[in-house]
Amino acid sequence: MRGIAVKIALLLAACLVTLGVAGSGSGRGTLVFGGSADPTYLDPALVSDGESFRVTEQIYEGLVQLVPGKTTIKPELARSWKISKDGKTYTFFLRRGVKFHDGTPFNAAAVCANFNRWFNFKGPFQDASATFYYQSIFTGFRRNESKDLGKPLYRSCRARGAATAIIRLTRTNGPFLPSLSLSAFAMQSPTAMRRYGANQGELRSGVFRPTGSYAFEHPTGTGPFRFVSWKVGEKVELAEYKGYKGDNKAKLARVIIRPISTATGRLQALQAGEVNAYDLADPAHLSTIRSNSSLKVINRPSFNVAYVTINAAKPPMDKLNVRKAVAYGLDRNRVVQSFYAGRAVVAHEFMPPGLLGYNPRVTKYPFNPERAKSLLRAAGLTLPVEIDFWYPTNISRPYMPNPKLNFEAFAASLEQSGFKVNAHSAPWRPDYVAKVNEGSAGHLNLIGWSGDYGDPDNFVGTFFQDYNPQFGFRNARITRLLNQGEAEFNLKKRAAIYRAVNREIMNFVPGVPYAHTRPALGMQKRVQNYIASPTGSDRFFPVSLGGQ
């Protein structure tokens, strides 16, 4: 028996030695990237999540694109464009000689086919779970099937020859052009979409799902990488598109994007060499990454805002002086300096610096407990003023790595400033977010926003253009200015309008912005030319891999 035991031990040891060679690595020219989840599917018109866009950004191109690392736009499939005097007609002059991955030509007819496809969506495709971004920008379809949908922004598209597409809108709209940089409005091969059933879909138990194979097996764009395969839970594999015509030619032969759901898991995969780079790094892990001589941290430019909601529908927050007292009572400097590891700046308005219409001269509210108390007394209140303050649990957001720490510091500074804070918390999703959105998360709550595309409407328009139960107020002047800003297409005029909006908002104090953060990515030092996009929609075409 002793002999058997020895043999088993030797066999196990042999197995471990045989299997235990160096950890898996990636070959030269192949970037293995760690995301947090699988894409939903790969038809960009039908998704709204970052992990789907991470893949579609590589496969597809839009008429315009973001300048790498910025939120301004530049030409992509359109060489240039012209806007009519009335602001309702956009003429796009297209790049010539471009072909989709299936070999069919990209031309003005293909542009019109894409716009008309979105406009003509019906049935399950009109569900918000299918066409979130189309509905956000274009507001309605040719035949709306729900009373919640609005009058469509799009009127028509006409191809003039092969290289000129003329888009007509029903009204002027400032966000239209910048929003075309969203992957949701990328150009897809009409032939492939027809052949593989891109316009087939169903709603099952309220969940939209394409039923054709296009969005799973045949996504076809003009981008620098073409689709190879997708194994759910494991990887999406892309390969360089050899027939690519344009400025964004891929330097890598292959890209593999794999889902690793936890930040710790992604960090360990990077340390073990199982991925070359990963996104959504936990700020607490950055020192670990920096301490490794073969790894580095890449900063994503700030394109978010963390803020404290003030619900004006809940007295005494309906009083301006009380809202101002909250603003003076929040020690934002302390929170940003203590809990953001040098990765944030104090926010003074609801959009990040650098965005069109950012106003450096809005009213600022430095921490001042005495001023807060006198404002509360001026409002006729007896101190301390009791308020409910909510924060989320089980979550780390790019703009709020540890909500509980933020909450505790804010609660302490508010108590110094004449308030008595009742703490409330709930798990982030779906409980907390639902409460904030429906306006039932107390007088104050912690929340934030990451932008989708480079337009001020995506920040202040989203928050304040219509009545929003989260903030619980109506302000005709702010609404009018935001409507003007949305309709204006002249950039100078738009900038002036949004500067005025920001001033107006910070005088009204519907909430208190407190941080703009820089999220981070972890990667091997051999990953070169990785440019992080503020919106999170990174493109891999300039990336190359150096030696080990």
Next chain:
Amino acid sequence: MLRYVVRRLLLLVPILFGLSVLVFFWVRALPGSPAESLLGERATPELVQAYKERYGLNDPIYKQYWSQVKSWSKGDLGTSVATHRPVWEEIKDRFPATIELATAALIFAVGLGIPIGFIAAKRYGGPVDHASLFVSLIGISVPVFVLGIILKYLFSVRLGWLPGTGRIDVTITAEHPTGFYVVDAIITGDWATLKDVLKHLVLPAIALGSIPLAIVARITRAAVLDVQNEDYVRTARAKGLPPFIVDRRHVLRNAALPISTIIGLQVGLLLSGAVLTETVFSYPGMGRWLAEAIFNRDYSVLQGGILFVAFVFVFVNLAVDLVYALINPRIRYS
């Protein structure tokens, strides 16, 4: 025997019915609803309300249950709100991964647990016995996810000996006709892939198999101690049979019944332990999928996934019961 099998299969009906009720109400007792999960953090209260109205989430709970039962009876387990894929399709993709991992963990637990328990019993009271008891205690006490994190940190991150993420090196392009990667690699004769898949199985299998290993070792030790003092063992030794034959024919064979019972019970533990192990190792199986479904309030996935796992568990138990008869001819089912 056939009547027994049929009776056990019929018993599945009330078991699954009871489970379906339990799971249905448990999932709905969780705060929040799939509406918010599906529509995301940008959902307006109006959208959430419209969704709930449209899909009957505001209906009385018994109506919701009845409508669910009707769907199940048509073989429709629903669609995941997170991945937008039919639950049945997800199960088909992920179940082979979990089975492969559970099998590897079971091989690890049984392959080491029986010899350790046997040797400990033979060296009763000695240092080997004490060492085995100590190791068993550690195996049972350390939570699976803690052991998983330690193993991953040590062997993957620090030493770089073994991969700690996923099921296969993502740079490998291989055919997967059955979904069982080990089997696929053998069928296609792709030995490089087989080696890689086995490498990916080592750490999660050790983490997942640690508790079953400790239990199997302790039960084996106890069973062997019981049996080796029986009269028939003494008689066999007195007849002059070599110790190896006595151990194999008389001791191990008779100790096998309690060991096989405990191994059968470990299958349930392996399936539930997979939730944590697969999360730590980003292993694309049923466990990680169910864990994510809890956070997403993914009703269809939770219901369909749990019912499916329960179904498998009941079948495995039936199989274990039938195996008893093969191991011990004294057992007869009627």
